[in-house]
Amino acid sequence: MKAEIICIGTELLLGEIIDTNAAYLARELAAMGIDLYHKSTVGDNLKRAVETIRTATERADLVIISGGLGPTLDDLTREAIAIAVGEQLVVNQEALRHLTERFERMQRPMTENNKRQAEFPESAEMVANPMGTAPGIWLRLNNSGCAIAAMPGVPRELKVMMEQEIKPRILKMMPPGEHKILLSRVLRLVGIGESAMEQLIMPLIENQSNPTIAPYAGNYEVRLRLTASEHEESAAIQLLNNLEQQVRDILGSYIYGVDDESLETVIINELLRKGQTLAVAESCTGGLISHRLTNVPGASAAFMQGAVTYDNSAKIARLGVPEQIIAEHGAVSAETATAMAMGVAKTSGCDYGLASTGIAGPGGGSSAKPVGLVYVAVYGQGRTAVNERRYASSRISNKEAFAQTALAALWQFLR
Amino acid sequence: MKAEIICIGTELLLGEIIDTNAAYLARELAAMGIDLYHKSTVGDNLKRAVETIRTATERADLVIISGGLGPTLDDLTREAIAIAVGEQLVVNQEALRHLTERFERMQRPMTENNKRQAEFPESAEMVANPMGTAPGIWLRLNNSGCAIAAMPGVPRELKVMMEQEIKPRILKMMPPGEHKILLSRVLRLVGIGESAMEQLIMPLIENQSNPTIAPYAGNYEVRLRLTASEHEESAAIQLLNNLEQQVRDILGSYIYGVDDESLETVIINELLRKGQTLAVAESCTGGLISHRLTNVPGASAAFMQGAVTYDNSAKIARLGVPEQIIAEHGAVSAETATAMAMGVAKTSGCDYGLASTGIAGPGGGSSAKPVGLVYVAVYGQGRTAVNERRYASSRISNKEAFAQTALAALWQFLR
Numbered sequence: 001m002k003a004e005i006i007c008i009g010t011e012l013l014l015g016e017i018i019d020t021n022a023a024y025l026a027r028e029l030a031a032m033g034i035d036l037y038h039k040s041t042v043g044d045n046l047k048r049a050v051e052t053i054r055t056a057t058e059r060a061d062l063v064i065i066s067g068g069l070g071p072t073l074d075d076l077t078r079e080a081i082a083i084a085v086g087e088q089l090v091v092n093q094e095a096l097r098h099l100t101e102r103f104e105r106m107q108r109p110m111t112e113n114n115k116r117q118a119e120f121p122e123s124a125e126m127v128a129n130p131m132g133t134a135p136g137i138w139l140r141l142n143n144s145g146c147a148i149a150a151m152p153g154v155p156r157e158l159k160v161m162m163e164q165e166i167k168p169r170i171l172k173m174m175p176p177g178e179h180k181i182l183l184s185r186v187l188r189l190v191g192i193g194e195s196a197m198e199q200l201i202m203p204l205i206e207n208q209s210n211p212t213i214a215p216y217a218g219n220y221e222v223r224l225r226l227t228a229s230e231h232e233e234s235a236a237i238q239l240l241n242n243l244e245q246q247v248r249d250i251l252g253s254y255i256y257g258v259d260d261e262s263l264e265t266v267i268i269n270e271l272l273r274k275g276q277t278l279a280v281a282e283s284c285t286g287g288l289i290s291h292r293l294t295n296v297p298g299a300s301a302a303f304m305q306g307a308v309t310y311d312n313s314a315k316i317a318r319l320g321v322p323e324q325i326i327a328e329h330g331a332v333s334a335e336t337a338t339a340m341a342m343g344v345a346k347t348s349g350c351d352y353g354l355a356s357t358g359i360a361g362p363g364g365g366s367s368a369k370p371v372g373l374v375y376v377a378v379y380g381q382g383r384t385a386v387n388e389r390r391y392a393s394s395r396i397s398n399k400e401a402f403a404q405t406a407l408a409a410l411w412q413f414l415r
Numbered sequence: 416m417k418a419e420i421i422c423i424g425t426e427l428l429l430g431e432i433i434d435t436n437a438a439y440l441a442r443e444l445a446a447m448g449i450d451l452y453h454k455s456t457v458g459d460n461l462k463r464a465v466e467t468i469r470t471a472t473e474r475a476d477l478v479i480i481s482g483g484l485g486p487t488l489d490d491l492t493r494e495a496i497a498i499a500v501g502e503q504l505v506v507n508q509e510a511l512r513h514l515t516e517r518f519e520r521m522q523r524p525m526t527e528n529n530k531r532q533a534e535f536p537e538s539a540e541m542v543a544n545p546m547g548t549a550p551g552i553w554l555r556l557n558n559s560g561c562a563i564a565a566m567p568g569v570p571r572e573l574k575v576m577m578e579q580e581i582k583p584r585i586l587k588m589m590p591p592g593e594h595k596i597l598l599s600r601v602l603r604l605v606g607i608g609e610s611a612m613e614q615l616i617m618p619l620i621e622n623q624s625n626p627t628i629a630p631y632a633g634n635y636e637v638r639l640r641l642t643a644s645e646h647e648e649s650a651a652i653q654l655l656n657n658l659e660q661q662v663r664d665i666l667g668s669y670i671y672g673v674d675d676e677s678l679e680t681v682i683i684n685e686l687l688r689k690g691q692t693l694a695v696a697e698s699c700t701g702g703l704i705s706h707r708l709t710n711v712p713g714a715s716a717a718f719m720q721g722a723v724t725y726d727n728s729a730k731i732a733r734l735g736v737p738e739q740i741i742a743e744h745g746a747v748s749a750e751t752a753t754a755m756a757m758g759v760a761k762t763s764g765c766d767y768g769l770a771s772t773g774i775a776g777p778g779g780g781s782s783a784k785p786v787g788l789v790y791v792a793v794y795g796q797g798r799t800a801v802n803e804r805r806y807a808s809s810r811i812s813n814k815e816a817f818a819q820t821a822l823a824a825l826w827q828f829l830r
Contacts, residue, residue: 013451015441018433022456026430036428037463041437041454048452184429195486195528205488215487216426217569225426280723286709287702290723294701295811297777299725305733306723308695308705314720314763318733348729362712372520392520393546396710397571 001174003034004060006052008068008077009153010043021066021158028162032170033180033229034062044068049080057084057146062170067153069134071113077150078137082121085141085148092120095135102133127165132157138169147173180229183236187224187247188261189254190408194222200250204243211239213247220404221263224251256411263407264292264299270414271302276351278410280306281319281344283331284358284374288403304350309340319343332357332369334386337377341386345379352380352413356406360398372398376406378413385413416589418449419475421467423483423492424568425458436481436573443577447585448595449477459483464495472499472561477585482568484549486528492565493552497536500556500563507535510550517548542580547572553584562588595644598651602639602662603676604669605823609637615665619658626654628662635819636678639666671826678822679707679714685829686717691766693825695721696734696759698746699773699789703818719765724755734758747772747784749801752792760794767795767828771821775813787813791821793828800828 005025012019022039029036038056042048049068056063068077082089095118103110117134120126127136129152137150149166151158171179189197198205198215201224205213211228224247228239248255257266271278280289280303290306293299309315312331316323321339329335337357345353358374365371372391377384387409391401420440426432437454444451453471457463464483471478483492497504510533518525532549535541542551544567552565564581566573586594604612613620613630616639620628626643639662643654663670672681686693695704695718705721708714724730727746731738736754744750752772760768773789780786787806792799802824806816 012438013441013454014445015438015443018435018438020433023427023430023433026428028430030429037458037460038467039428039456043452045452052453184431193523195526198487198528199526214425214489217485225431227429282702282705285706286714286718287697287705287707287721287723290697290702291700291706291814294723294725294775295814297810299701300779303701304726305729306702306721306725307733308702308709308721308723310709310715310721311719318720318722360709364715390521392517394571395712397546399706399710 001034001062001178002060003029003036003062003064004056005036005039006056006063006065007039007041007153008044008049008065008080009041010074012041012067013043021153021155024155024159025064025066025162028167030182032167033178033182034170044074044076046076046080046083049076050083053080053084053148057141057144057148061146062173063146063148064166065148065150066158069117069136069150069152071111071117071133078117078119078121081124081137081139081148081150085121085139087121087123089119090122091118092124092126092135094126095120098126098128098135099133127151127161129157129161130164131160136161136165138166177231180231181233181236182227182229183233183240184225184227185240185244186259187226187244187255188218188221188257189223189251190221190256190263190404191412192222192251192254197222197224197251197254201247204246204250211243213243220401221408256408262292263404263411265296267407267411267414268293268296268299268302271352272298276302277304278302278352278354279304279344279348279350281315281340281353281355282306282308283310283315283340283356284360285356285399285403285406286310286360288399289354289356289406292403292407305348307344315340318347320347330369332359332373332375334375334377334388337375338379338384338386341377341379341384352378352410354378354406354410356402358398358402360395360402362395374398374402374405376402376409378410380413383413385409416449416477417475418444418451418477418479419471420451420454421471421478421480422454422456422568423459423464423480423495424456425489427456427482428458435570436568439570439574440479440481440577443582446597446599447582447589448597449585459489459491461491461495461498464491465498468495468499468563472556472559472563476561477588478561478563479581480563480565481573484532484551484565484567486526486532486548493531493534493536496539496552496554496563496565500536500554502536502538504534505537506530506533507539507541507550509541510535513541513543513550514548542566542576544572544576545579546575551576551580553581592646595646596648596651597642597644598648598655599640599642600655600659601674602641602659602666602670603633603672604637604639604666605671605678605819606827607637607666607669612637612639612666612669616662619661626658628658635816636823671823677707677711678819678826680711682822682826682829683708683711683714683717686767687713692717692719693767693769694719694759694763694765696730696755696768696770697721697723698725698730698755698771699775700771700814700818700821701725701775703814704769704771704821707818707822720763722759730755733762735762745784747774747788747790749790749792749803752790753794753799753801756792756794756799767793767825769793769821769825771817773813773817775810775817777810789813789817789820791817791824793825795828798828800824
């Protein structure tokens with residue numbers, strides 16, 4: 001079954017609000033195994049709304065419309081549907097009853113404008129709205145069987161109506177056996193780029209059908225989305241498990257987490273599991289590494305302290321970095337990073353120390369040490385590891401890249 | 416001039432991410448006085464992408480496309496544009512140079528996949544992407560003069576490209592006189608709530624027409640958007656200046672910044688102006704205050720260091736907080752916050768110390784000291800100030816509220 005989403009409202013075209021309904025509806029359709037090929041937005045303009053609805057009914061089996069069911073003059077979804085399907089607007093008695101009861105319950109007078117909300121295309125049935133005034137519309141086209149569902153744009157009203165009223169009607173439309181479950185799983189990787197990753201798993205990508213596998217770029221990491229479509233949830237999970245194992249055989253050393261797991265979550269949980277502790281010394285990342293680690297609930301049992309040693313004197317006084325290391329190699333160097341990591345671990349009595357030093361920009365760069373250069377170091381169990389990386393972005397994005405690099409290095413060190 | 420937005424990406428049709436680009440682009444077009452009649456989303460499917468682009472070029476003067484410019488096989492925007500406008504894909508030398516330089520700077524090998532990113536429709540010119548790898552596309556159709564602009568879907572890349580590259584090209588297309596200037600200015604306030612603010616300026620709100628004035632809630636602050644529409648920029652600026660003065664007469668003591676000025680920017684600039692220095696001691700905010708302050712370019716001349724003293728022993732050892740203060744009043748108390756602010760200033764030799772201690776949650780709360788309770792303290796010039804606040808949100812939102820409270824307290828202290 002093919003579906004199409006249409007959002008109606010000039011406010012969406014002015015960018016005054018971000019449309020969350022479309023993403024919600026898209027997820028719900030995907031979960032039902034319905035293909036969504038187009039999503040459109042039009043303003044409060046009758047001609048364009050009619051055209052968009054008509055085009056959608058010609059190429060889809062199900063058209064879901066959000067918005068434009070209110071009482072004011074610019075709410076024209078009811079009229080646009082009627083014109084698009086070639087029907088008259090008539091008062092729907094059930095909708096009128098719903099409105100009358102609602103206004104009585106709120107002890108507010110019902111205006112003529114509100115009565116317009118009961119004017120439906122002749123063959124439409126009312127969709128109950130338990131959360132608000134505007135009733136929704138459900139209609140099947142005589143010739144094609146295409147269904148049109150219209151709901152108000154208020155997200156909390158739309159969600160309840162989709163769940164309680166529209167989804168059961170859609171399920172009834174679907175031929176037996178077509179209703180499929182679509183399950184997705186996201187693998188999160190660090191230490192490898194998007195195209196290098198794609199090349200390594202090209203055989204899996206080229207042979208995909210079900211489950212599918214799609215690489216995409218995250219925030220200074222790469223991700224793989226595995227998606228399986230099956231009639232039974234257990235079969236979909238089995239497909240995902242098999243494909244995940246094939247991917248892990250190739251890329252296992254880069255995969256740090258699944259779905260919503262962040263690097264900081266994986267690191268804190270690993271430290272808690274081992275009963276070990278961590279201290280962080282940050283220069284160029286300016287507190288961002290500590291901030292991310294302390295976002296994890298329960299972090300306080302593993303993350304003991306952070307030092308944002310922006311100034312060189314702080315690196316010396318707080319962390320015990322030898323003055324001559326900074327003098328000889330510079331504050332931005334592998335040697336200083338390593339001394340910071342060892343220093344913060346030792347002065348705090350923690351098992352691990354993690355350190356960053358680099359040039360976030362926009363000032364402070366040179367040809368030898370350009371903006372975007374970073375050193376991250378890890379110390380623990382008598383070992384040290386240090387990485388050099390170069391990025392080329394704004395100050396804030398560089399900080400994000402640096403922090404991600406540092407957490408990735410710590411994750412690799414802990415494995 | 417009529418514009419149309421097309422977002423390309425299956426992830427948008429699966430509802431996995433909420434599309435913020437479309438709203439951003441819509442706002443930018445509205446501000447330029449360009450009519451946006453349609454916004455569409457299609458998945459990574461060549462046939463449907465071609466159809467959608469072709470339809471858009473037939474009814475609009477400007478088609479803005481976001482997404483699908485990456486290096487992988489499912490990135491098909493380049494090819495779809497070429498087919499839609501009837502051109503061949505050829506290697507664009509400028510785009511190839513951009514890619515080569517970028518990979519050299521990152522010291523990473525450029526794969527064959529990455530080279531695909533330089534394959535453009537013959538008549539297209541490259542749009543520079545200063546924030547990322549994927550170059551953008553600008554193309555004018557021979558017959559209709561319709562322009563196509565394609566940018567990557569990564570929001571921070573798209574925004575910079577729209578601002579620096581695409582908007583100037585659009586302005587050149589517009590007939591003289593059609594371009595009405597819409598200028599907005601945002602006043603940012605702390606220390607007052609949205610409804611209290613609205614009541615104080617109700618006479619200004621009720622009399623608005625041009626410029627308009629709209630209160631809205633920001634992230635733990637409130638904002639006022641002033642908007643003027645004029646043919647000449649100078650006239651719009653004059654209208655905004657007059658209204659801003661009227662607002663400042665009423666709300667001046669709460670207004671810390673204008674437009675993109677953040678609290679941290681205002682604070683760092685004030686310290687730099689005075690030639691004074693700051694150190695920060697954080698418990699519950701976990702590094703977020705230091706992170707925000709170090710986001711400001713040039714912060715290193717005013718922000719000397721931060722201490723994330725999550726553990727009590729770190730508060731004692733790093734900051735010299737007396738053990739009996741913690742024993743008597745608890746780590747989350749006005750007394751400990753004050754001792755932390757004094758301690759971090761004195762141990763670092765800075766003019767000012769800023770401290771936070773609280774309970775971010777979800778664990779660690781009690782009936783006397785619930786989750787969401789925070790104390791922020793400022794020390795400087797022999798004075799101290801301490802504030803108690805209560806919030807009720809998730810761990811991460813509580814941290815954000817706490818950090819904003821601390822920076823607001825420091826801003827008020829510095830005035």
